[in-house]
Amino acid sequence: MPLETDVAFRFDNSYARELTGFYAPWQPAQVPQPAMVKLNRALATELGLDAEALDSPEGADIFAGNRVPDGAQPLAQAYAGHQFGGFSPQLGDGRALLLGEVIDVHGRRRDIALKGSGRTPFSRGGDGKAALGPVLREYLMGEAMHALGIPTTRALAAVTTGEKVRRDGAPPGAVLARVAASHIRVGTFQFFAAQGEELQLKKLADYVIARHDPEAAHAANPYLALFQAVCERQAQLVTQWMLAGFIHGVMNTDNMALSGETIDYGPCAFMDPYDPATVFSSIDHQGRYAYGNQPAIARWNLARLAETLLPLVHADSDQAVALVTEVLDLFPDRYQQHWLDGMRRKLGLASAQQDDLVLAQGFLATLQDQAVDYTQAFRGLADLVDAPGGPEADALRARFSDTSALDTWLARWQARQGQDAMPAAQRAQAMRQVNPVYIPRNHRVEEALAAAVERGDYAPFERLLAVLSRPFYAQAGSAAYAEPAPAATQQGYRTFCGT
Ligand code: AMP
């Protein structure tokens, strides 16, 4: 078989075809020495690609941008965005290119894009490049989120380019090949709204409806139905972040995808001790994107989306405002409902009872008061259900400095369990399916990135990735991956944007 057909992508590029004027056709930069760091073979196969053929120098050439595969139409997407509350009318893909779309083996349309593939017309002062550390970070975090069952863009491949990039310490340059349900952001709508381009907005909204919300086309008011669907997806997404202890870190409107996937892993991190004020990002001085603020920020971002949709929703602007406001005002309740449902699952409760919210909040308050690790505390509860006298249950108790507060809460929780009778083993098993053992612990992530960047040693990265890809199963020999860093090293832990 000729080489070309081995790595054939069956592209079907609806964005390039239907949305002329929404992007700049552009070519990736040539780089000196592409090398494959990691190919996500399972994902490649899911995309209908030949993983074997792609895990090769030829695949490295493609994902580094040196060779554009047949059928790709590389383009930089235009978008705007509110960054930390301030509006930038022109952002766009400054270092990313959409190569094209494929239909995966499940029939879903997926974008394949490169991140770090060189300057574009949207680069402003930037170099268009990505450093190896942030590329591996996005790979790890995204795949961990996927394994946790949280909607997310995925990492298809990470390659190094053979050049150093102009960052602190001149780290190796890299490119991430990213897969997404689409890369359309709240900021994409804002770009055209800011220019008063109503026809373009309508074209974009119609495209999103066709791609993500085909049933909205049949609604009495399709654009309002679209907005409703996007709000619902965000309510569910942020619920999942909150239940997992995930902090996105840079919830600008250009980093919120209409598909409802988590996108743009920059300074994101998982919380260790439960504290709603947790912030890791070095640039989030005000705590705007703190853990506990995420639902409110999601709503704020959705309000910005709503503003762009007003002319499509109703010709009369007052009526349009009334219609979108009604939808937006449902967001806090929708979020709260999803969150409470999720908390019930985490606590092993099968039915819905009046006091469940107070019960859940009581546990969180105890965790916060005693700075107990969020992930381990929930996982440990399952041990109290099916092995109350065992070593794991003891280990959970040992995490609390004041066990009397814990015992008071446990008594309430145990009484509540009586309201939906279920064998202990079954309850504990259900809890273990939603309370992970492993999350990407900050010190583990840093350790994996440092080994790769400083020593070219990918073993810690591979090991961590393997552990994180099965987060709900206690894996022999991996207990240390479940542990938070010693408190001293976590003090003042800071993450940095992937620029
Ligand atoms: P981010 O913080 O990664 O979501 O990026 C925000 C904006 O800055 C987007 O428009 C990016 O394309 C752009 N950007 C980030 N890093 C670079 C870079 N190194 N070169 C050019 N543009 C960049």
Ligand code: MG
């Ligand atoms: Mg971004």
